[in-house]
Amino acid sequence: MTTHQKNNDRAVFATKFAAIATTVGSAIGLGNIWRFPYEAGIHGGGAFMICYLAFVFIIGVPVLCAEFCMGRQTRSNITGAYNKLAPGSKWHLAGYIGILASVLILSFYSVVAGWTIEYCVSSMFGSLDFSDRETGHEQFMQLTTGWRPVVWTVVFLLCNFYILMRGVTKGIERASYILMPLLFILLVAFCINSFTLPGFTEGITFLFSPDFSKIDASVLLGALGQAFFSLSLGLGCMTTYASYFNNNSRLGKTAVMTATLDSLVAILAGVIIFPAVFSFGLSPEAGPTLVFEVLPFIFNQLPGGVVWSTLFFLLLFLASLTSTISMSEISITFFCEEKRMSRKKATIVSSLIALFGGLLCALSFGPLSNFTIFGHTFFSLFDYLSSNICLPLGGMICSLFVGWVVDKRVIRNQFTNGGKEKFPFLRMLVFCLRWVCPTAIFLIFLNSIGILTL
Numbered sequence: 001m002t003t004h005q006k007n008n009d010r011a012v013f014a015t016k017f018a019a020i021a022t023t024v025g026s027a028i029g030l031g032n033i034w035r036f037p038y039e040a041g042i043h044g045g046g047a048f049m050i051c052y053l054a055f056v057f058i059i060g061v062p063v064l065c066a067e068f069c070m071g072r073q074t075r076s077n078i079t080g081a082y083n084k085l086a087p088g089s090k091w092h093l094a095g096y097i098g099i100l101a102s103v104l105i106l107s108f109y110s111v112v113a114g115w116t117i118e119y120c121v122s123s124m125f126g127s128l129d130f131s132d133r134e135t136g137h138e139q140f141m142q143l144t145t146g147w148r149p150v151v152w153t154v155v156f157l158l159c160n161f162y163i164l165m166r167g168v169t170k171g172i173e174r175a176s177y178i179l180m181p182l183l184f185i186l187l188v189a190f191c192i193n194s195f196t197l198p199g200f201t202e203g204i205t206f207l208f209s210p211d212f213s214k215i216d217a218s219v220l221l222g223a224l225g226q227a228f229f230s231l232s233l234g235l236g237c238m239t240t241y242a243s244y245f246n247n248n249s250r251l252g253k254t255a256v257m258t259a260t261l262d263s264l265v266a267i268l269a270g271v272i273i274f275p276a277v278f279s280f281g282l283s284p285e286a287g288p289t290l291v292f293e294v295l296p297f298i299f300n301q302l303p304g305g306v307v308w309s310t311l312f313f314l315l316l317f318l319a320s321l322t323s324t325i326s327m328s329e330i331s332i333t334f335f336c337e338e339k340r341m342s343r344k345k346a347t348i349v350s351s352l353i354a355l356f357g358g359l360l361c362a363l364s365f366g367p368l369s370n371f372t373i374f375g376h377t378f379f380s381l382f383d384y385l386s387s388n389i390c391l392p393l394g395g396m397i398c399s400l401f402v403g404w405v406v407d408k409r410v411i412r413n414q415f416t417n418g419g420k421e422k423f424p425f426l427r428m429l430v431f432c433l434r435w436v437c438p439t440a441i442f443l444i445f446l447n448s449i450g451i452l453t454l
């Protein structure tokens, strides 16, 4: 972990900027560029987008604040944070939901990150051909079915493992100060290119004009899951990262900034993908394969497309790494601090678990494609269980915990940095944590299992 300054034998980020950069690095990744467009595509576009943005700011930001507060106050891993704030209680069990979710997410995330490496390598060698729809689809199938994704998943997990083992997270973070803005600039450039596409108006209308009649239980749950997934929320990732924040970091500001930048990147991805979907006659409902089938079409019609596409997939791969490092950190700090393992052993154990899950997910597109549980392959089951169940549940418990159990003076202290800063939103935050967030999440859960119809 980034060690700039020692504080109770634990690493602490040297600057406020490092805190923001690492949380944004964790938040921005495949969730924005791969998952958001496909979820919006299957859930009707505009209707999904509205719910997603509402959940990010009404539920996501307060829960993010709660996680930050727990992390910096206790300077602990997720279960340790609950234990320190409510010793002897059962609250820490919520931490296990987070650890489970982190393993599930790392498993399927590595498969998609593996696709990005494969696309990067294939475009570098000029072997990506997306001249028409059939070729595009066939190519995707060739690249992602059978045993090939297994290889790329393992390659990705090895990169993740190498970085965690060598403790070169610092290098990656430094690199991400440059690479993240570069990714952002590239996205803006592609966005501008979208204006020139024949399907621009149709794509933008699909994404931005909500048809409220489309809002149903699955849209609400999907948007809630996406908000949590995208903000790396509900599983203790942000608690773990906040445990490394220094005492000058402004928690409220960091939360709002993370949420704003994160949603902005998701919206940019939508503006890139949907006009292209309609221009090239593809279906917005393609699911997890959507972005990988659409993007190469865009690169194909750009001058110097090979360079654009190689650069884009390279940056996406690096953005995925900053996210998987943060996910891995949840179980590694848990094993180190609660199970007294060395950091090296903890990294090996959590990487082996992720490798096992990753293999199951990678094979879901090939040899295990017919093996389903409740109609889901391992890949989609891990995604559904973690994003739609574990994360909102973890977020609800965290919200109730900080709202009702944690001493209000602790919260005030954290948000005002011991009285040094002003934080006029304290009452509103506590109100949201006590009532708004848990009730909204609970109602969405009830609605999704059909007990309550909205």
Ligand code: PFF
Pocket: 026, 027, 028, 029, 030, 031, 032, 102, 105, 229, 230, 231, 232, 233, 235, 237, 323, 324, 326, 327
């Ligand atoms: N927020 C990341 C993304 O949008 O790609 C995914 C993620 C990272 C989820 C870290 C959970 C996590 F703990």
